Amino acid sequence: MTNTHTTSTGESVSDAPDAAYICATCGQAYPTETLLIHHRGIRHPDDLSETELEQYHEAYAEEEATLRRFRIIALGGIVLLYFGFLFMYAVFAL
Amino acid sequence: MTSQDDDSDTDTPVQLLTRVSRRLAVVALAAVAFVGTAVASNAAVGLDSASQQSLSVPRWLYVATGGAVIGASALLASFVTDRRFVASIHSWRRFLTDGRTLRRGARVGLSVLGVVLLPLVVLRGLTGPQVPTVNFALVLVFAGMRAGFTMATYLFGNAWPSLNPWRTIAEFAPNGFVSYPERFGRWPAVGGLLALVWVETTTGVTSLPSVLATTIAVYSVVTTVGAILVGPDEWFEFVDPVSVFFAFYGRVAPLTWTREGLELHLPGMRLVEEEFVDGLDDVAFVVALVWELTFSGFVTTAAGASFVELVAGVGLPPLLVYVVLYLGGFAAFVGLYVLAANVAADYLPTYRSARELAVWFAPPLLAIAAGYHLAHYFAFFVSLLPTLVTVLGSPFSPPPNPLVLTLPAWFGSLNIAFVLLGHLFAIWVAHSIAYERFPSRVQAIRSQYSFVLVMMLYTALSLWLISLPTAPPAFL
Ligand SMILES: [Zn+2]
Numbered sequence: 001m002t003n004t005h006t007t008s009t010g011e012s013v014s015d016a017p018d019a020a021y022i023c024a025t026c027g028q029a030y031p032t033e034t035l036l037i038h039h040r041g042i043r044h045p046d047d048l049s050e051t052e053l054e055q056y057h058e059a060y061a062e063e064e065a066t067l068r069r070f071r072i073i074a075l076g077g078i079v080l081l082y083f084g085f086l087f088m089y090a091v092f093a094l
Numbered sequence: 095m096t097s098q099d100d101d102s103d104t105d106t107p108v109q110l111l112t113r114v115s116r117r118l119a120v121v122a123l124a125a126v127a128f129v130g131t132a133v134a135s136n137a138a139v140g141l142d143s144a145s146q147q148s149l150s151v152p153r154w155l156y157v158a159t160g161g162a163v164i165g166a167s168a169l170l171a172s173f174v175t176d177r178r179f180v181a182s183i184h185s186w187r188r189f190l191t192d193g194r195t196l197r198r199g200a201r202v203g204l205s206v207l208g209v210v211l212l213p214l215v216v217l218r219g220l221t222g223p224q225v226p227t228v229n230f231a232l233v234l235v236f237a238g239m240r241a242g243f244t245m246a247t248y249l250f251g252n253a254w255p256s257l258n259p260w261r262t263i264a265e266f267a268p269n270g271f272v273s274y275p276e277r278f279g280r281w282p283a284v285g286g287l288l289a290l291v292w293v294e295t296t297t298g299v300t301s302l303p304s305v306l307a308t309t310i311a312v313y314s315v316v317t318t319v320g321a322i323l324v325g326p327d328e329w330f331e332f333v334d335p336v337s338v339f340f341a342f343y344g345r346v347a348p349l350t351w352t353r354e355g356l357e358l359h360l361p362g363m364r365l366v367e368e369e370f371v372d373g374l375d376d377v378a379f380v381v382a383l384v385w386e387l388t389f390s391g392f393v394t395t396a397a398g399a400s401f402v403e404l405v406a407g408v409g410l411p412p413l414l415v416y417v418v419l420y421l422g423g424f425a426a427f428v429g430l431y432v433l434a435a436n437v438a439a440d441y442l443p444t445y446r447s448a449r450e451l452a453v454w455f456a457p458p459l460l461a462i463a464a465g466y467h468l469a470h471y472f473a474f475f476v477s478l479l480p481t482l483v484t485v486l487g488s489p490f491s492p493p494p495n496p497l498v499l500t501l502p503a504w505f506g507s508l509n510i511a512f513v514l515l516g517h518l519f520a521i522w523v524a525h526s527i528a529y530e531r532f533p534s535r536v537q538a539i540r541s542q543y544s545f546v547l548v549m550m551l552y553t554a555l556s557l558w559l560i561s562l563p564t565a566p567p568a569f570l
Contacts, residue, residue: 020445030533031443039533042177066536070359074169081162088158093151 034059129481153561160510160557161550164517168546171525175487180529183522184363206286208259212314214489219307225477228492228519229303230485235310236300237478238486241471244343248464249361251351254337254345260317261326261337267318270325274332276372279375284382287337288424291386295567296416338379344456345370346464346519360517365457366526372450377456378428383463385427387470389420395562402568430551431459432546442541444532454531455545458520462549462567464517464558469509473501509560517553521546 018022021036025044030036034042040048048056174180211234217232227234247254255261293299299306321329330337344350345368348361360366371377392398393416401554408410408430435452480497524545 029445031445035443035537042533063534063536067539069537070539071173073202074172078166078169081166085159085162090152092155094386 034062040065096323104216109340122456147355148394153333153558155557155562156561157554160514161554163514164521164553165546165552167518168521168525168542169547171521174525177529177535180526182362184366184526186360186363188358190349190356191352191359194355197351197356198365204253204256205259208231212259212310216307216311216314217312218489219303221493224303225492226301227481227498228485228496230489230492231306231310232300233478233481237482237567238452239473241475241478242482244340245471245475246469247340248343248460248467251347251413252340254344255338256317256329257533258330260314260321260334261330263318264326264329269322272323274328275322278332279373280332280338280379281375282333283335283338283534284378287339287379287382287386288335288421288425290335291390295390295420296413302333329474339383341466342370342379342383342460343467343489346460360388362461362523363526364533365523366530370458371453373453377431377452380456380459380463381428381431382424384459384466385424385553387466388427388552388559389423391466391556393419393557394564395559396565397562399565401566406569408432422561425474430548431456434548436545437544438541441543442537444537451541454527455541457522458523458545458549459529461519461523462516462552465514465519468512468516469556473505474514476505477501509556513553513556513560517549520549 020031021033022029023036023044025040025047028039030039037052037055037059040052041060083093104458215234218229222229243254243257285512293309297309298307299309304319317329317334323329324333331341331367332338345364346362346365348359348365350357350359371380393402402412402415405415430453432448435455436448439446439448477499480499484496485495524542525538528541529535532538532541537543
C-alpha cells in the first residue's frame with residue numbers, strides 16, 4: 001500500500017515508508033512534518049494555504065532558535081579549538 | 095522566505111560574538127601561515143636532514159593545525175544562515191561578451207594548433223634529444239599540458255574540447271558506427287585515468303621522450319578509433335579520461351561559454367550551480383583526481399620511497415607494492431567518502447539515499463583537487479616556463495642552455511596556501527549545495543559533519559605530504 005501515492009517525480013519517493021509526508025505539489029517525501037513544511041515554504045511559496053503559511057512561519061522561527069543555539073555551541077567549539085592550539089603551540093613550538 | 099529583519103533585536107549579541115570569532119579565525123589563519131612558512135622553507139632547502147631537524151614546529155602539530163583550520167572554517171561557514179545570501183554568491187554571473195566570431199575564431203585556431211602539435215610531439219619525442227629538460231615532447235606534455243594547461247583550465251576555463259586534436263580528427267572522419275552503451279557511464283574514463291596516472295608514475299614517460307612519444311602514439315590510435323566508432327561526442331564525454339579530466343577541472347573555473355556568450359561566475363561557484371555529477375562513476379572520477387595527486391605526492395617523498403623499499407625488502411616485487419598501494423589507496427579514498435555519505439544518510443532525517451548524498455557532495459572535492467594540483471605543479475610550471483617558451487618557439491632546435499628558474503624559498507609556503515584555499519572553497523561549495531538541497535537549514539548544517547571530517551583527513555594527509563622532503567621514487 002506504500003508507493004501508490006507516488007506523483008510526478010517519483011525518483012526518491014519510491015522507497016519512502018508509509019509514514020512519509022508527501023509534498024502535494026512535487027511529490028517529494030519527507031520523514032517529518034516540519035521538513036515538509038520547510039520544503040513547501042521554500043520551494044512552493046505561492047501554493048501555500050493560510051494555515052500552511054502560518055505553520056511555515058512558526059517552523060521558521062523555531063529553526064532560527066535552533067540555529068542560534070547552534071551558533072553559540074559552534075562559537076564555543078571555535079574558541080576551544082583556538083585556545084587549545086594556542087596552548088599546544090606554547091608547549092611544543094616555543 | 096528569509097525574514098531576517100524581525101529577529102534583529104535578539105541577534106545582536108550573537109552577531110557581536112560572530113565578529114569576534116571571525117577575528118580569532120583570522121589570527122589562527124595567520125598563525126598557520128607563519129608555521130607553514132617555517133616548515134616549507136625547511137623542506138625547500140632540500141634533502142638536507144640537518145635543516146629538517148631544526149624545524150621549530152613539530153610536524154604533527156602543523157598537520158593538525160591544517161585540519162583544524164578546515165574544521166573551524168566549516169563552523170564559520172555554518173554561521174552564514176541567510177539562504178538568499180548563500181544563493182546570491184553562487185548564482186552571481188556576468189555576461190562578458192556574446193562574441194560569436196571570437197569564439198569561432200578561437201575554436202578554429204586551437205583546433206589547428208592541436209592538430210599541428212600532436213604529430214610534432216610524437217616526432218620530436220622519437221627523434222629529438224633524449225634529455226628530459228630540453229625535449230620538445232616532454233616539456234610540452236608535462237610542463238605545458240599536465241601542469242600549465244590544467245592550471246589554466248581550473249583557473250580560467252576549459253579550452254580542451256577545441257584544442258583536442260583527436261576530437262578534431264574524429265569530427266572530420268565519418269563516425270558513430272556503434273552506439274555507446276549508456277550503462278557504462280563514465281566508468282571507462284575512471285579506469286582510463288587510473289591507467290594513465292599509472293603509466294605516468296611507473297613507465298618512465300616523464301623522463302624518456304621516446305617512451306612518451308610511443309605512449310602518445312598508442313593513445314592516439316585507441317582514441318581516434320574509439321571516437322570514430324561511437325562518435326566523438328559520446329567518446330569524449332564518457333570514455334576519454336583526458337577530456338573528462340579537463341571537463342571536470344573546468345567546472346571549477348569562473349569562465350564558461352553558454353548559448354548567450356562568455357559568462358563569468360565567482361571561482362568554484364559553478365560547482366554548486368551545475369549538476370554534472372550524477373552517478374557513482376562521476377564520484378569515483380572526482381575522488382580519483384584527488385587520489386592521483388596524493389599518490390604521486392607520496393611516492394616522490396623520501397618517506398614514500400623508503401616505505402616502498404621496506405615492503406619490497408620483504409621479497410615482494412616492487413611493482414606489485416606500487417599496484418597495491420595505488421589501487422588500495424584509491425579504494426580507501428573512495429571508501430572513506432562513501433562511508434561519510436552512508437553515515438550522513440543514517441543520522442539525517444531524510445529519505446535521500448547515501449548514494450544521492452555522495453553524488454551531491456562530490457563536486458566540492460574538485461576544488462580540493464585543484465588546490466592540490468596547484469600545490470604540486472605551480473613551482474614546477476614556473477621554473478620550466480622559460481624552457482617551455484623556448485621549445486614552443488623552435489621545436490626543431492633544442493635550446494643549447496635550457497634555463498630552469500631557481501625559485502625563492504617562499505615559493506614552498508605557497509603550496510600550503512593552495513591546499514588550504516582549495517579546501518576553503520570546497521567548504522563553501524558544500525555549504526551552498528546543502529542549502530540548495532535540504533529544506534531545513536539545521537539539516538543542511540548537520541549534513542556537512544561527516545563530509546567535513548573526510549575533508550579534514552584529506553587536508554591533513556596532503557599537508558603532511560608537501561612538508562616531507564622529496565626523493566626519486568624507489569625502483570622506478
Ligand atoms: Zn514540493
